Amino acid sequence: MLAIKVPKREAEKVRRKLLELGVLAKGYAVKRDSEFVFFPITKPVKGFELVETEFEKLERRPHSYREVVEVPNKVRPLLPSSFDIIGDIAIIELPEELMEYGKVIGEAILKVHRHIKVVFAKGSKVSGEYRVRELVHLAGENRTETLHRENGIRLKLDVSKVYFSPRLATERMRIFKKAGQGEIVFDMFAGVGPYSILLAKKAKLVFAVDLNPWAVHYLEENVRLNKTSNVIPILGDVRKVAGQVKADRVIMNLPKFSHCFLREAMISAKNGGVIHYYGFAPEEDLFSEHEAKIKAVARELGFRVEVLERRKVRPYAPRQFNIAIDFKVLK
Ligand SMILES: C[S@@+](CC[C@H](N)C(=O)[O-])C[C@H]1O[C@@H](n2cnc3c(N)ncnc32)[C@H](O)[C@@H]1O
Structure with a gap:
């Protein structure tokens, strides 16, 4: 792969320049030896020493649980693009057709969002005087209490007992x-x-x-x-x-x-x-x-x-x- 070879002390300056020019190849780990740094590039750039070398491919972390979850193709379009996060608890609203895949959906959320420890599905609408809803446990620890941070304050609460x-x-x-x-x-x-x-x-x-x-x-x-x-x-x-x-x-x-x-x-x-x-x-x-x-x-x-x-x-x-x-x- 095409690369630019620069002395270590110039590496940061050159990296910024390559980013600015939009020629730094994405998805590869930058390589180093004791004196030089090698940047993978997408096309030749004048004024630098060009070399040919191998780079290790970086594994891209998935951004959404939808990239890793395994559900039949016919229900895939129904996967919600977002869910609520209260402290370390995720609460997702699943259509009826997806409820039978709740466990794999919950596990996919846990896998992609490391800070989430518990996943629930909404089991009902918010109702009654206390404005609470039923929850269905999908994956992770079986608990309902958490600590949520918002606007610089900390709020402890139980998602099954109170509205939030x-x-x-x-x-x-x-x-x-x-x-x-x-x-x-x-x-x-x-x-x-x-x-x-x-x-x-x-x-x-x-x-x-x-x-x-x-x-x-x-x-x-x-x-x-x-x-x-x-x-x-x-x-x-x-x-x-x-x-x-x-x-x-x-x-x-x-x-x-x-x-x-x-x-x-x-x-x-x-x-x-x-x-x-x-x-x-x-x-x-x-x-x-x-x-x-x-x-x-x-x-x-x-x-x-x-x-x-x-x-x-x-x-x-x-x-x-x-x-x-x-x-x-x-x-
Ligand atoms: C929609 S929640 C809002 C809670 C909170 N303000 C928030 O932003 O998370 C409404 C709250 O009103 C309470 N509530 C309902 N009827 C009430 C009443 N008559 N007197 C006092 N509180 C009441 C419920 O228990 C519930 O906690």
Whole structure:
């Protein structure tokens, strides 16, 4: 194979030059002896000593489990291109036709992604008051607890007992950037604390409520883990807490049912307080129905609202989106 021979001390400079020219042959290990370095090249380059030599081929590591998994060709197009990773646990959504190949799919994921130790398939949709789903173990260790890192915080959680979506990390960071210093925050549906613990870095106090005892168990653990001193975990129905808190910022991350808790959110906000409302909506009408509900509740309470921002957070189902509306409550 064609190569360039350069003295060792010039090797790094030459490597950069070859990369710049786009002539460095990919997939081969650069060769060295005591004095010289040999770079494999795709065509001759002027000004260098050219030689002919053998190179060891580098084994390319697969990027996706789809490159290594063995399933019949007829179902191959159904293999999902992505899956969620929570700590060292992967959760994949498999169509019915692929469930019988779950074990080989799980093992292929473990082989390609060395940091993943457990693979589950989604066994149901998120459901019930606690917003959890059934999981089917596919491969790796048979455990459901893990430690997830996001936005500079650590979250311990059990994927079978609590709700958690790593896909909301960007949205949480967005809210964090909007938050001011020294605020009182009311996280109405706190889960294991991804909003609460993040916002606690700026807030004076965060009231973090959840109905699920497991969520509050992990929330308390995560408060300790992150050495957070200004989060107050509260186990119970947020309806019982609402109104006792007067917050600068209210987070309503229960998209399926947020509209049922608008009264609670508004009576818990200070005059001028901001509410981050989440919902699900069809692509053709993302905001108007939710906004009508927000305005109707405000009217009943004798308040006014000012919408600050509307946005799509992420796709939720075919032609359905998880949306967010940020609004100010004026009393
Ligand atoms: C969609 S999860 C969001 C959790 C968390 N904010 C997150 O981003 O991971 C909604 C949470 O609300 C809790 N929940 C549902 N109804 C509630 C209620 N009436 N009062 C308090 N918490 C409730 C559920 O247990 C669940 O943990």
